Amino acid sequence: MEPSSAADPVHVRAFGPTALLAEVDDAAAALALATWLRERGVAAADVVPAARTVLLDGLDPADVGPTRALLAGWRGQPIAGGDRRPAGGGPVVELAVVYDGPDLDDVADLWGVSREEAMARHTGLELVSVFCGFAPGFAYLSGLPAQWAVPRLGTPRTRVPPGSVALADTWCGVYPTASPGGWRLLGRTSASLWDVDRDPPALLAPGTRVRFVAAEAP
Template identity: 65%
Template sequence: MTGPAAYHPVACGPSALLLEVADAVTALALAEHLRVTVDATDVVPGARTVLVDGAAPAALGAALSRWDPAVDPPDGPLVEVPVVYDGADLASVAELWGCTTREVVERHTSLALVSAFCGFAPGFAYLSGLPEEWAVPRLDSPRTRVPAGSVALAGTWSAVYPTASPGGWRLLGRTDLTLWDHRRTPPALLAPGTRVVFREAR
């Protein structure tokens, strides 16, 4: 990491720079800072990186020099996700957490999550904010098909599958929200920076 800025730059091709940081929260904060302070073709946060493409080196350097990692990014839009908690792995998550399935629902709906980045599939948002002590392992054998709208956990991440796909995350339930729509701006409902709360659908 570089001095107080806490990033490590790595050149990526002729016009991009990969900035390695400590964690997803820092990556999101840096990405939000760069989006408003530098003219770039794209700024893409990851779990511990920010990819900046098409920015003039001098302008990017100046923007990085002004970044204070101690300053939180502004709050993004809030999305409430209604969930029917009937997932195939609800009982196994309860066992891992040492609680009842009812308590799993209560814990999950109590969280204030943030979309840190999107990956794996279009609109698949990695939602940060799950406490370390609630981290759960992925399935030993991934499912060949997880339905669209499935609400799931893996590690310290929560997510909603935007489309049907294979997957090894533990399924808590399902939502009817459309997570990805190419006609929408932005197409991803849970774009990076979006605040997310889950609520139980009655």
């Protein structure tokens, strides 16, 4: 199938016989579209938002055409204006963080503030999980102002401890397990980010609002 008209806010491509891939402007739009589709009971087994796409998988071939027509009716709702963050309304999760990360001082320097002010900035934000990826339970959290963007490390670490709270560009994330990584580490949380016995398994599923709270080291 050909992509939809450039005048439409979403371009739709066939992704095999039982799936469609919707291409949008950014992660906020992807989360907004995925939420909109779920609210309308789209006939897909999975609706998966990513950085600039939404995958609708597990469609019955007979539902591909009607689903494509449904997508054509989307006009950007319900994206919040201004900073392009998704509209609120999801559950709120508070994560207690010990701010002792090896990159906290570097982030404070990049922001031109003290260590304490950097912590206050981070705990003053309400972020939104817009999609998950990289590892099970790793949520890409949106809402860091563009002027606070920080570069990734020049050389990634070979091992980032589980629970590490980190920044890269305008994203915030929490590493659910030990893994390599090049994000800048602010601190650590003991929260379980991924639990197969929980519904949903991801603590920070897309749409979840996230707030960080400073905690003392145990």
